[in-house]
Amino acid sequence: MKTYTEDKKLTVVADDMMLTKDMPTTAGSKMLDGYMSLFDSEALARLKDAGYTVAAKAAVGEFAIDLLGETNFKGAPASDGHIKNQAAEMILSGDASAAVCLDVNGAVRRAAAQSGLVSVKPTYGTVSRFGTIPAACSGETVSVLACDAEDCGRILDLIAGHDDKDGTSLPAELIAKTNEAATVRKVAVLASMKKGIGADVCEKLDAAVAVLKANGVEVDEIDDSVISASRPAWNALMSAELCNNVSRYDGVKYGYRAESFTNIDELYTNSRTEAFGELLKTAIIFGSETLSTENYMKIYDKCLRVRRVISEAFGKLFETYDAVLMPATSSMSYTEAEVKENKFIAFEENYYTAPASITGLPAIVAGGVQLVGRAFSEKALLEAAKKYEKEGK
């Protein structure tokens, strides 16, 4: 169901990982409070060229690695003791027809699942990352959050395409494959990926399975424990890349600078200590350890190999199945209390989002659950999602 009126159809919001030249871009961090980019991100520029308006920026958690945005330096929306995602709230309130977001660690997908919205995380390399704040470059993807699969597809069509300014952007011929008509006929549900989910999510999963079956889709529940290794590997890779990517914020050139320092080392240390939040600092320390000479082969290189093994496991599944159905979250909402109690909950909860992040496969969240498919199959996945997307409301 559309939450917006027809006059808002060409109005979108962008999350604060997307650089905008006419609005500040903060990445949710005090470090970049008030930072003005000299250029627009490619995805937003393409939407503007198509006549769209980027009406506002939606707050994100610091460098978009948290659950829904709760680590934003200015705080994040919440209601009745439950934390919310600002991009999702803006769509629900009818401010915009869609949000363009950078899916770094699954926050966009969790927001879609818990808000009854639909999100598409397209195949890695099909939407340019030019003009996005770099966090975990090897897996993060510009994604769309909207009321339904139709709107997701509408925006995706406009932002996808080759871009010479992004060295990881795929050739146009490959990206064109996303438009090939395909139908999801066989879906696998992985037992290992159901681990830890609550009854509410289980219900969503069952509902989606029922609708798919009613529509003639074959659904099998199978075991595949390899894919569940995504989370630790992704956490290591993400933290390593994050550690490296945020090291540019040193208080020298732009962004936050500590008031008190007596030498360059103190300038670095004080600025970063004062401006960065706890979750990011933990990721930086973990990432730094991961990349150290001592641990590089033991952790980082091993995680790169795990990434290949997981991709191969998906490839094997896709010989039989068109898509894999899995949860996107462990529960349908997070309380402020549980987030406060477990500061690293985002690095546990990404158990469900890490498989698509680490492999770069497309993932559609609709009806509160996630459908992961072959590379370039987002159109087929969106069509399948249309059948059960209303189950999420």
Place this chain on the structure above:
Amino acid sequence: MRYETVIGLEVHVELATSSKIFCSCSAHSYGAEPNSHVCPACCGMPGMLPVVNKRVVDYGMKAGMMLGCHINRTTTFDKKSYYYPDLPAAYQTTQWFAPVAVNGVVEIETSKGKKNVRIKQIHMEEDAGKLVHDIREDTTHVDFNRTSVPLIEIVSQPDLSSAEEVEAYLERLKTLLRYAKVAECEMAHGTMRCDVNLSVRPEGSNKLGVRAEMKNMNSIEAIKRAIEYETARHIDAIENGTEELRQETRRWDDIKGKSYAMRTKETAGDYRYFPDPNVMPVVIDDEWFDSIKASLPEFPEVKKERYISEYGLGEYDADQLTKSIALCECFEAAYGVCKSAKDAANWMISEVMSILNQKKMTYDMLDLDGKALGELILLVSGGTVGRANAKKILAAMFDDASIEPKAYAEANGYVVSNDTGMIEAVIKAVIAADPKSVADYKSGKEKALMALFGKCMKELKGNCDPQTLRKLLIDSIS
């Protein structure tokens, strides 16, 4: 006891591409306003992604081939992390895991003969910016013009054993890279920089001594001085126990003529290398590889042999001309026009190279149109311009590249006259004014004829064929 010095070099060379390695900023900012050649990418602002400048890979491969290396057909870029204000992204993109070229060899020649120096690897990377210290304000400014300018680092094996060999090696690198037109290699401009890894051991020992890495030498002379100083320091420490040698990085102070250990903080640290996820591995297919291979220049030795066998030049002349690709190109273009290799070589060696020497310019700095030189040579050999005047024209051509020798000769009255009546009139006047020389000549003093000849030539402003003048002069006196 006798000792031997074991030296390996890490040479950074700036590649002469027009733009930077990962963005489209100009790579040539020597002497430019600070921060006038920058963009968000090379200033470390978020959001711009590195796009590899294919030219840099072309040049990296070319350098590798010139130095006899194996080219890695899949070459990757990696991130090296460290904090320093001149490094805006706090990481340098370099090649750690799969450098473009490995396992090369360079032949050098010194007073002790020929020797091979093995190249461990050549990797491509981006340069850092510069810090400018303002003493008056007690502040430091950062200039990012140089960030992301493409470099190659040429890492040798520890095959060198003296300052003389190091100099020969550096000169050889410079010659080869300049022949391939991939780099300027001018230490004074910072387009070639060199770190020296040095250790000392008893002669004949196969165990390496404690290694010191020396930085901050800004000329070949400074490198030689640093090597000599450091060798003496090591021997002194070994023999007299003056200090305990440590593996460390040392900074050369050329004014004091000493090296100093750098604070460990400046050098220690873990660079946390990892593959840059934003730069896809560069795959060099056969077509690309072959096109670079086909574009390699003739090596200096091959050129020299050809000059001797094909052009009939002498060993010395061929050797002189092949010292620099700029000389070769000028010579070959001049030869193409004047069709006399001997004349072209003579003019190059006795005139062009001596002007360069006078101007204290290196041979590589030659910027003379070889075709114009060829035309000038033709004017002389055809008797249109006298040699002395031709030298004046050549000097003018050095200052103004647009000069066409023939038009310039005409405009400046340097054209030889064929008007014998006019020549005879001049001779008559000279003879009349100098009866003593005439008498001397008649009494058998050959030298007196030269005096008269010179006076006539001066009157004629050099615009006379010397043979004609000599004949007419003798005829007039007798």
